[in-house]
Amino acid sequence: MKNVAVMGGAFDPIHEDHITVARLCLQRGFCDEVWFMPSPDRWDKTLNASPDDRFAMLELVTSDEPRFILSDLEIQQGDFRGSYVFLMSLKEKFPNTDFRLLVGADSYGNIPHWRDPLHFYGTEYNGHLLLRDIGLIVFARNGYPKPDVAEHLAKGYAPLYWLGAEEGFVGKYSSTQIRKDLWRNRNEKPAGLDPKVYRYIIENDLYRA
Template sequence: MKKVAIMGGAFDPVHKDHVAAAKMSLDCGLCEEVWFMPSPDRWDKTLNASPEDRFAMLELAFSGDKRMVLSDLEIEQGEYRGSYVFLMGLKEKFPDIHFLLLTGADSYEGIPHWRDPMTFFGTNYNGHLLLRDIELIVFARKGYPKPDLEQHKANGYAPLHWLGKEQGFVGKYSSTEIRKVLPYNRTQCPEGLEPTVFQYILDHDLYRE
């Protein structure tokens, strides 16, 4: 089966660590393709750029590498359903593909509390099902610890692959931090942004206060 890593998220905006983690996953042979899946407007997060703008910025960020695929499947889904429901739908839609989830160490910490917002009542979480059913690739994020790989395995979860300093990956960029400087910096490309993405932000007057 072809192995495809799904990298979902707001990408508000996409930064160099997103693309570097995808490229390293491919170069290390953990997957054959990475599908970037920008999320629709979400119940759990206020998004600053429209789905169309976030999609366009992703197109600019990794153009030229055919192993990276930009998909609108989650945006076209409409209402945000959460990662587990979406990934189970992908497995049903593409039965000949083995899907993995490519995510940051910050997100990994919160997976046990992920849920389907359409059927959310109190503590009706489904993140443990995702950990059980979906193989993970987790990349380093500044300020977040490396997952406990032995504990992850002992919990009966699906395999977890780590991308950190041992593999030459140092996660240092954050969309939140980049957004903080963009209202005041409209002349010099912030570290962590591709120049083409920065130019798109300027051309479309995004991330103003």
């Protein structure tokens, strides 16, 4: 089976840490391909750029690596359904593919509380199902601990792979900070933003305060 790491998220905008994590996953043999899956507009989170613009910015920085696959499948899904529902739909659509979810250490501890946003006010948590059914590739985030892999596996969860300093990854950038930098000064490219993406942002008048 082909191993695919799914990197989902808003990518609002895409930055260098996203690309570094994806390249390291390939280099470490954690996957054969990385699929970038930008999310649709979400009722639970304010997104600043449209799905089309976020997709276009991703295209600018993923087209040079054939093992980076850019997909609009989650955008085309329409309603934002969360990671578990979407990943189950991928497994059904691509039965010969082993999907692994790329997630930051800041999100790892909250996964048991994840649920389908269409049932957000109910008790239909599905994060424990995701942990059971989908392997994880967890990357380091400042201020958050490395997951205890042995404890993770002892709970009957799917495999977990770690990307931290010892594997060559130290996260430095965030989309939130990049947007703040652009609001303060549009005449200077924020750290961590690819020049092609910066040019697209300016030309399309994105992230203006």
